[in-house]
Each structure stands twice: as C-alpha cells, then as structure tokens.
Amino acid sequence: MDPAPGIVHRQPVQRHTEQDICSVSAAGEQDVDRAVRAARKALKHPSWSLLSGTERGHFMNRLADLVDQHGGTLAAIETLDNGKPLSVSRSYDVPQFSEVLRYYAGWTDKNHGSVIDVGPKKMAYTVKQPVGVCGQIIPWNYPLDMAAWKLGPALSCGNTVVLKLAEQTPLSMLYVAQLVREAGFPPGVINIINGRGGEAGAALARHPGVDKIAFTGSTATGKEVMRMAAGTLKAVTLETGGKSPLIVFDDANLEQAVRWAHEGVMANQGQVCTATSRLLVQDGIYERFVERLKAFTEETSILGDPFEPRTYQGPQVGRAQAERIMSYISSARGAGANVFHPRGQSLPSTGYFVPPTILTDVGVDTAAFQEEIFGPVAAIARFGSEQEAVEIANATRYGLAGAVFTRDLGRAHRVARDLEAGMVWVNSSNDSDVRVPFGGVKESGLGRELGEDGLRGYYTVKAVHVNLTDD
Template identity: 55%
Template sequence: MTASVKISLPNGLNYDQPTGLFIDNKFIAGNGEKFTVYNPATEEEIITLQGASEADIDKAVAAARRAFEGEWSELETKDRGALIYKLAELIERDRKLLASIDSFDNGKSFADAYGLDLLESYNVFRYYAGTADKIMGKTIETGPTKLAYVLQEPLGVCGQIIPWNYPFMMLAWKIAPALACGNTVVLKPAEQTPLSALYFGNLVAEAGFPPGVVNIVPGLGGVAGKALASHMDVDKIAFTGSTATGKAIMKSAASNLKNITLECGGKSPCIIFDDADLDQAVKWSHGGIMDNMGQVCTSTSRICVQDTIYDKFLEKFTQRTKELASKIGDPFHEDTYQGPQVSKAQFDRVLGYIEEGKKSGARLLHGGAKHGDKGYFIQPTIFADTTEDMKIVKEEIFGPVVAISKFSTEAEAIAKANDTSYGLAAAVFTQRVARAHKVARKLQAGMVFINSSGDSHFGIPFGGYKSSGIGRELGQYALDAYTQSKAVHINLGTEL
C-alpha cells in the first residue's frame, strides 16, 4: 500500500491525498514517469506523482476483467444500484473537500466547484443508481412459430479518459452510467488535475464495491492514455478532450474495434437577433464564453450579432466584461468569478491566440494580456469585427477570448454559424418562437440553447456533430452507449 501525503488546502481543510494508483480497491505504487501537479493560482508545486506505466495499465485492466467476469456480474441489479447510490451519498458528504481539491489543482472558483460541479456529480450518481434495474430488452413478434427477444448487456471493461476542465464532474459523467449498465472501469484522470479522482478511490472502497470494479490510473497521456486506448482487453473507450487527441484515441481504439464515445472540441456560435431581449442576451452570451475561465467545450466563443443592434450589444457586452473582470483572483475567495488557466502550457496557448487576434486585424475591445504578477490569470478578452478566415474564429482557444461579428439576414447568420469543422453546441437569442425553432433545426450542432447558453442536465443527451465527437453522454443515451444488444431466436415450431 502506498503512502498518502497530508495536504493543507487554502480554505483551511486538511486531508490525506493518495499518491498511487487505485487498483483492486487498493492504492499501489505506479511504475511510470513522474509528473508534477501545480496550483495554477500561485504556480507552486502541490505534489509529484509517479504515473501508470504500460504494465500498470495491464494490471488495472486485468483487475477490471476479473471483477466483470466474477462478483460484479453476479450481483443483482438492485444491489448494483444500491452501491452506486451509496457513492452518491459519500460524494455529497465530502462535497466541500472534493470541491476544494478541484479548485486547488484546477484553479476554478470554489463557489463554482461546490455549487455546480459537485452538486451535479452526486446527482448524476443518484440518477444512474435508479437506472441499474431498469435496463430492459424487448420481445419481438415475428410469427406463431418463433419467439425472438433482445437482451441489453454490458460491454465489459471500459477505459475512460477524462479532461482537466471539470475534473470530478467528468468522472461522474463517465463512471456512473458505465457501472449502472454492469461494466467495470479503468479511468485515467488528466495529469494536471488527478487529485479528486484519486481521493474518489477511497469512496469506492468505503462504499463496498467489489475489488476491480473501479480502477483509477493517473499518468501521462502518451503513456497511460495510449496504453489504455490500444489495450486488447478493453472493450470500450470513452474520451473527453481535444479533437486532435480524440483522433489519436480513435486510431488506438481500432486495435480491437473498441466501442467508442468521443466528446471533443467545439467552436460554438451564438446568434443574437435584433428582436432578442438584449440584456438577457448579454448576460447569457458573456457567461457562455467567460464561465470557467473559458475552459468549456461548449463555450459560445463566436458571437454573431444582427447589424441593427451590433454597436449597442458591443457596448453592453464590454461593460459587463469590465464589471466581472474586477473579480479575477484567488479561487477560494467568495467573490471570485474568474480564476487562472489550468496550467502554464494552457496559459501560453491562450496568450498566443490573443496575439494572433491582434495581428489579424480584429478590433480589441477589452483585455488582451495576462492579469497580475503571479498565477496563470488572463484578462477576459473581446475581439470585435472578426471575419471567418481569422484563426481566432476558426480554432478552439479554450480560454476567456471571444470573437464577435455581425450579420444582416437569418440565412447569413445560419451560414456563419455552420462555417466550422466543429458541431458541439450553438445558441440562439430571439423572442420569435417560430424563428427559434426554425434556426435550431438548421444549425449543425448536437445541442442548441435558445435564449440561454451552456445548459446541460444529466437526463438530456450531451454530444456533438462533425469533429466534435461520436456518440452521446448522459440520460438514456449513455445507457445505450454502455450496453450492446444480443438477439435470441427461439424456434417454437417443428419445421426443419
């Protein structure tokens, strides 16, 4: 059993942080490359961990396979649901600590981590606990001499790779439906934010799950992630992250034609018509790009405004940005709206795009530089008068940077919105009901928000079109993604 390290969090909480890999309900030492986890608000080192090697991934997958073929598959569905519900209760009990951990190594405000991420996380486990005994097959009537029925069965061992922008919530989105369907899991958290996932291992053991049902293997993406995605005894890979990495995951998963779910990048448009409630449009579109430091896959980072209200919108949007820019700082301060970018690499990447925007001829209305002397803070940045050929319009930045342009007609707005390789989300602001539904149908996106932005709910499917991914998460759609259909044909007659 590996040692844990005592960590004192900025809000005064102290806890024991596991430092190994969680396999077979035990923490064991990793044998892969070491990596360091930093506090992005201060740039200070939190902890150095030894990640999973390829051999460690083999151990975790073997543990998951034993559990799948053994005790986990023998449990009644009601008992499986009860264990998942127990996890929800333990997450709610430790909500403050888990939110604090996510704020510490991610940089998001504690208020958001506690009030949004952790609230959603234990509710996701509760939701799927209730589905464990409701995954049903069908009987199919074909004639008097034949009975046919379909079983919905688990896939087996599921490899899951989660991102750093919502560390614990993405864990919940992945693990809960997989377990409800009867699968076992090997989860790799992002190397920037592995701490809450490792702590979650304690809760799995405390809840009473059989060994091997949930395994957590932090490590480098090029080592642990690649080994998991290409492993011949893994039946499914579920990944959330960039489109470029998603493509690499898909190639690796072809090793044994794994079932895959990919939730990748986005460059989501936000269309604001001149009949919109302008104050509401400003509020929602601002949150749609600036919430969570712009580190959201569904961020409405391209705002298209009808020309008749363009200048007025820019004035109001810039004013709101200036007001909330005064609330950049310590993630644990109760009034903080914007924390730092997650890492030095992400900080440099976003600043690089800002410089590209300045060179491209876009009009800079606010921000455009780092904020403060310490930490990976970036000023919320507004570019206006952007065009579709600009890099800041075409590529996902994943930071607090928005590109605003104007349009004249409904057809032009739809064309601009769909002029992207991505298709994760889109937003439409209008008071005309017919227009809202008409435009929503024409947008090439897996999710459309009408008079809001960034909405999600654990009962509603989440996923995108085009380069934004394959498959859906949440709701019934996630159960479909973690099961497979088996047709059984029974001859009731005497014909040869």
C-alpha cells in the same frame, strides 16, 4: 495498487500560486495492464456479474452520498488542483457528480430488453448486456464531472471501468477512489489511474483487454485515440473540440443575451468544450450589444485568488495554456480585430491568469473565429440576415453546440434545425442537464453522453430466437 517499478511522478501545481502541491505516481504500460486485468476479472466475478440492477444502483447511490458528505473537501481539492473558483466547485462540480451518479443509479433496473412478436411458432427477445471493460479518459477542465459522466452509464449497465485521469488534475478523483472503496464496490469494478496521455492513455486505447474507449478532450487527440482503438475494433465514444456560435438577432432581449453570452464564454475561465465563443450579432443591435457585453464583463469577470468569494475567474490550468490563449489574442489584433480587456483590473503577479477578452469586428475566416482557443475570449462578428447567420455559424469543422437569441418562436426553431450541431440552446447558453443527451457532430465527436442516450454506448443488444415447435 502500488505502481510498477521505476515509475515516474508528477507534481500537480496550484494554478494561482505556481507552487507544487504534492507528488503523484504516473502510470505506465504495466500499470495499465494490471488495471485492465483487474477490471476483466471483476467483470465475470459473481460479486458484480450476478448483482441485480437494483443492487448495482445501491452501490452507486452510496458513492453519491459519500461524495456529498465529503463535498467541502472535494470542492477545495478541485479548486486547489484546477484553479476554478471555490464557489463554482461547491455549487456546481461536486453536486453534479452525485447528481449524475444518482440519475444513472435510477436506470440500473430499467436497462432491459424486449419481446418481439414474430408469430405463434417462435419466440424472440432481446437482452441488454454490458459492453465489458471500459477504458475512460477524462480531461482537466471538469475532473469530477467528466468522471461522473463516464462512470455513471458504464456502471449502470454492469460494466467495469479503468478511468484514466488527466495528468494535470488528478487529485479530486484520487480522493474519490477512497470513497469508491468505502462505498463497498467489489474489487476491480472501478480502477482509477493517473498518467500521461501519450503513455497511460495510449496503452489503454490499444489494450486488447479493453472493449470500449470513451474519451473527452481535443479533436486531434480524439482522432489518435480512435486510430489506436481501431486495432481491436473497440467501441468508441468521443467528445472532442468545439467552437460554438451564439447568434443574437435584432429582436432578442438584449440584457438576457448579454448575460448568457458572458456566461457562455467566460465561465470556467473559458475552458469549456461547448463555450459559445463565436458571437454573431445582427447589424441592428450590434453596437448596443457590444457595449453592454463590455460593461457586464467589467462588472462580473473579477480575476483573482480562486479561494476568494468574489472571484469569478481564476487562473488557467497551466502556463502553456495561458500563453497559447494570449498568442491567439495577439494574432487577432494583428488580423485587424479590436481587443477589449476590462479596465481597472490588473493581472495578479503570480499564477496563470489571462484577462477576459472581447474581440470585435473579427474576420470570420481568422484563427480567433475558427479555432478553439479554450480561454476567456469572445470573438464577435456581424451578420445581416438569418440565412447569413446560419451559413457563418456552420462554416466550421466543429459541430458541438450553438445558441440563438430571438423572440420569434418560428425563427428559433428554424435556426435550431439548421445549425450543424449536436445541441442548440434557445435564449440560453451552456445550461446542460443530466437528463438531456450531450454530444456533437462533424469533428466534435461520436456518440452521446448524459440522458438515456448516454446509456447506449455501454450495452450490447443480444437477440435470442426460441423455436416453440418440434420442427
């Protein structure tokens, strides 16, 4: 649809050149209202509401096929707009979008209720029905994948959607909007808008025509979204901040722990909500681990143009984010931490680049160890016993994820049980899977995405009681 009169525009920026890419309309309250009304109309229209689950799945699979066919273009757009390496956009972001859609397309004809035995005089059964119009707000770190995580279960359950893109990185999903039309979805089923969070996002969260809000982003913004949604008692799913621990015990496979520790904090420029950026290393292996992690980071974390094949780390999403990360590094140095940057690499002269950083001997109460930096910064502290490791790991307001490295199977299960987190990896980090639920506890969010559990936020259960007698 055309934007409302007087609409403002934003210029997405190439993160590695700091040059404008194009001009994109930023939706205002009127645009949000039009999108919600379109979604509400489509929700009840026979072209969508009377489809079988199998038929809905066909639409989703068509869209997944089109995304695969346009994968090269989408990967280039994602890298241009976000700054992540093209190799990552090609191998991870684009394939995961279609994988998630196909997974949830497979659920469309399996979202059914059950018959409950209540005796011979009565029949009782349940029906799973769509929540309704779903407002979905996605972040800038994984524009394609976060959209798929939300669209997939919502469409699978028969809902309609208003998807609000991150104003920093709208381009890949605006391209997907064309593919939605080509896939044949009925008008109004998927509505994609761009706009600032404080305007378009807030209007969506408050709108009385929206039945559910799903949000991924910072904890502070998630709390605001929840407050606004409370005005009409909307259902809410939140995936918010994290400061996840990675615990390395003395008996761990050192090389394995180093590889995964690096991936867990340096991947995607450190812009990952589940980044295992708090490293807890047992005394007996501490020095060896730190030296190997430094060496591995020097070998692997190659900064540069995200379109160059050898680049591992591209620029951050913007100048403000890069400056924020550097301020945390400076603060950590002032608090007594040792700061390591790979030798032999200089920052490019243009672009929002931050050097991969390893902070050692970090105080566990300092900002670098407690606050979400959202950048390529690993903060490492020592521990002595298993109990101490768990206590330090849990001493945070976050509870998104955690990782533990050990050869002791009993210890692995104990620590996984005791960590206050929605997800725990054993001898790996951040290797999530579409079939496995994703989400946190404490101030890291509400509800789950991915897997069968990801469907639960997108349907309601209606109970039907049938009297089989004449009484």
